[in-house]
Amino acid sequence: MAKMNLLQAVNSALDIAMAKNDKVCVFGEDVGHFGGVFRATSGLQEKYGRARCFNTPLVEQGIIGFANGLAAQGSFPIAEIQFGDYIFPAFDQIVNETAKFRYRSGNEFNVGGLTIRTPYGGGIHGGHYHSQSPEAYFAHTPGLKIVIPRNPYQAKGLLLSAIFDPNPVLFMEPKRLYRAAVGEVPEEEYMLPLGKAEVVKEGTDVTVVGWGAQVEVIEKAVAMADKDGVSAEIIDLRSILPWDVETVAKSVMKTGRLVVSQEAPHTMAFGSEVAATIQEKCFLYLESPVMRASGLDTPYPLAHEKEYFSDHLKTYEAIKRSLNY
Amino acid sequence: MTKETTPTTKVTSTLTVIPAHAVNIPMFQLLKEDGTVHKGAVLPEVSKELALKMFSTMQFIRLLDERMFAAQRQGRISFYLSSLGEEAASIGSAAAIEFEDMIMSQYREQGALAFRGFTVEDFMNQLFSNERDLGKGRQMPVHYGSAALNFMTISSPLGTQIPQAAGYAYGQKLEGNKNCTLVYFGEGAASEGDFHAGLNMAAVFKAPVIFFCRNNGYAISTPANEQYAGDGIAPRATGYGMKAIRVDGNDIFAVYKATQEARRIALEVGEPVLIEAMSYRMAGHSTSDDPSGYRTKEEEQQWHNKDPMLRFQKWLVAKGWMTEELAAEQMEAHKKAVLEELKKAETIPAPHVDEIITDVYDTPTDLQKEQLAALKEHIRKYPEAYPATAAGVK
Numbered sequence A: 001m002a003k004m005n006l007l008q009a010v011n012s013a014l015d016i017a018m019a020k021n022d023k024v025c026v027f028g029e030d031v032g033h034f035g036g037v038f039r040a041t042s043g044l045q046e047k048y049g050r051a052r053c054f055n056t057p058l059v060e061q062g063i064i065g066f067a068n069g070l071a072a073q074g075s076f077p078i079a080e081i082q083f084g085d086y087i088f089p090a091f092d093q094i095v096n097e098t099a100k101f102r103y104r105s106g107n108e109f110n111v112g113g114l115t116i117r118t119p120y121g122g123g124i125h126g127g128h129y130h131s132q133s134p135e136a137y138f139a140h141t142p143g144l145k146i147v148i149p150r151n152p153y154q155a156k157g158l159l160l161s162a163i164f165d166p167n168p169v170l171f172m173e174p175k176r177l178y179r180a181a182v183g184e185v186p187e188e189e190y191m192l193p194l195g196k197a198e199v200v201k202e203g204t205d206v207t208v209v210g211w212g213a214q215v216e217v218i219e220k221a222v223a224m225a226d227k228d229g230v231s232a233e234i235i236d237l238r239s240i241l242p243w244d245v246e247t248v249a250k251s252v253m254k255t256g257r258l259v260v261s262q263e264a265p266h267t268m269a270f271g272s273e274v275a276a277t278i279q280e281k282c283f284l285y286l287e288s289p290v291m292r293a294s295g296l297d298t299p300y301p302l303a304h305e306k307e308y309f310s311d312h313l314k315t316y317e318a319i320k321r322s323l324n325y
Numbered sequence B: 001m002t003k004e005t006t007p008t009t010k011v012t013s014t015l016t017v018i019p020a021h022a023v024n025i026p027m028f029q030l031l032k033e034d035g036t037v038h039k040g041a042v043l044p045e046v047s048k049e050l051a052l053k054m055f056s057t058m059q060f061i062r063l064l065d066e067r068m069f070a071a072q073r074q075g076r077i078s079f080y081l082s083s084l085g086e087e088a089a090s091i092g093s094a095a096a097i098e099f100e101d102m103i104m105s106q107y108r109e110q111g112a113l114a115f116r117g118f119t120v121e122d123f124m125n126q127l128f129s130n131e132r133d134l135g136k137g138r139q140m141p142v143h144y145g146s147a148a149l150n151f152m153t154i155s156s157p158l159g160t161q162i163p164q165a166a167g168y169a170y171g172q173k174l175e176g177n178k179n180c181t182l183v184y185f186g187e188g189a190a191s192e193g194d195f196h197a198g199l200n201m202a203a204v205f206k207a208p209v210i211f212f213c214r215n216n217g218y219a220i221s222t223p224a225n226e227q228y229a230g231d232g233i234a235p236r237a238t239g240y241g242m243k244a245i246r247v248d249g250n251d252i253f254a255v256y257k258a259t260q261e262a263r264r265i266a267l268e269v270g271e272p273v274l275i276e277a278m279s280y281r282m283a284g285h286s287t288s289d290d291p292s293g294y295r296t297k298e299e300e301q302q303w304h305n306k307d308p309m310l311r312f313q314k315w316l317v318a319k320g321w322m323t324e325e326l327a328a329e330q331m332e333a334h335k336k337a338v339l340e341e342l343k344k345a346e347t348i349p350a351p352h353v354d355e356i357i358t359d360v361y362d363t364p365t366d367l368q369k370e371q372l373a374a375l376k377e378h379i380r381k382y383p384e385a386y387p388a389t390a391a392g393v394k
Helices: A006-020 A044-048 A060-072 A088-104 A135-139 A152-164 A214-227 A245-255 A270-285 A312-323 B048-073 B087-095 B110-116 B120-127 B161-174 B193-204 B252-269 B297-304 B308-319 B324-345 B366-381
Strands: A002-005 A024-028 A053-055 A076-080 A115-120 A145-147 A169-174 A182-185 A198-201 A206-210 A232-236 A239-241 A258-265 A291-295 B102-104 B181-186 B209-215 B243-248 B273-278
Touching (some): A002 A006, A002 A152, A006 A024, A024 A060, A060 A088, A076 A152, A152 A169, A152 A182, A206 A214, A214 A232, A232 A245, A245 A270, A258 A270, B048 B324, B161 B181, B209 B252, B252 B273, B308 B324
Parallel strands (some): A115 A169, A145 A169, A206 A258
Antiparallel strands (some): A002 A182, A198 A232
């Protein structure tokens, strides 16, 4: 075990994947010698050469189109989009190509080797073009897997699974935690399952669901609720697509209450899907409506970042609303 | 019938492979690095008043960049982007067009905006995201914009303004007015699909656009030779059937003259032009960047010797329009003004929380109003957690 921050954990996973399989390539804007604007790819070009870790021209649609082709050829491209906010020029390649490659060819071809890494989320004074949480746009796309880790240990194990999973994976990294989250991480290879949620803390009164950086926010809110004598169960979805309905439903059948806390704007954020599914699966077990703490239905503002953000206080209030309904 | 501008395809039985670098464009330069004029070169007609305005604007931007970079390091603002070394490219080009022409910039053309009349106070209010920021504190520092100054508000995603410029200029053409659109971007942004879309559409629709590429050698850490394999950006115009000029971006007279000619072509001939201004990003990409990780001091020094402001200053001094002493005095005056406005701007409060839902649509939706009401109630409950707005919701 070693102490690593989230960036070091990502770097370690990339390093292991590149060492393990010569067909793993890492590329994107500034990821070469410089090691990426966040330094997630530091040292990889020196270790594995410019042919396998390289800078690309500044064109996101090109990066993902190139990655689709490389994956179709049988390689394991790990393409970095510098910020989740800049992924949209590649939307066509991801939604119409990556996600449908296997399906449209009747499995003659696939891009299962592809992993797209991108930092997402706010809380870094980034304004609306360096703060967005665009996971819901992609969650509407069958054929993709979407994975969001909450800490260094999860990041490494989930990223290694994502890289070698036989399906294309969008791997969204909580950039607010890149250096802030530090934890014990095994130096060797290990994998964590995709599509499986994790019960982070067991509880009996209310289930609180989140993913990525929001899990930390939830933990803070739950600690506040704990002082009120509330026993909350925390679930980290880890995968948004496909997501682990069973684990959440099982928890809600036990607690009778569900709160989803999410960074993205309220309307049509992934919590909407969680709420709809859980009321179908657990209707007779629910003691109160599913509550959501979300961002506002506005772009992510700079000056009003704190006001927009679904912080621990808003999450705590949502927990109370669920309990006092 | 073949259009005049579309060449017909000739038939040949000889297999012809066009060399990759068939188009190799020279760089137009009037002022040498030492500030003297090339023999036989004809300078554009620039009055003393205009020359001094351009120079003063260059000085102001240099000072602003230096102070605000420092302010970011002191934690007073969250972010800054400097245009050090590229002042001639933005100021020389903005000076060569008319005030009513639209400017669509990337994020390193504060010189063009200052030339248009954006005041020190305007700059500071945006940089501090306070309630007097025209953009209502919504965007990161340096994302300026002003309708009154015909300067489109800056967006962070790279290259998105390029096809927008084609559309804007097409509208100008439809209105039959005599104005064009000047759109700035870097050589990195020229890799985006939007660049291709924008240039192609402007050429097809003969929109009066001046596409102005600042080739400053770097896209964050990525050097130009990893960005493209061709002879820079200018030769791409040929592929779109568009005229092109390559100019020394550190020579303010060459930039001015090139842009003047591009404007003439855009409006008199009625077609877009691509200008590639060769320069160097002497600063890091932004305050989040450290160039020592990807380039040498020696390389940077070479470009210090080509400094566009010193080059222009030498010419002005030789002409008798400026003295070293006066230049230093002006710099001090700019410094005083910047520091004064900086201190003022940082005490002005953030926009009222009610602004959080405005301008998403022309009027807020019912759901947004409901969210704002809940937010205000929440802030009243936990005022200490929301110091920027708590005072406004009592």
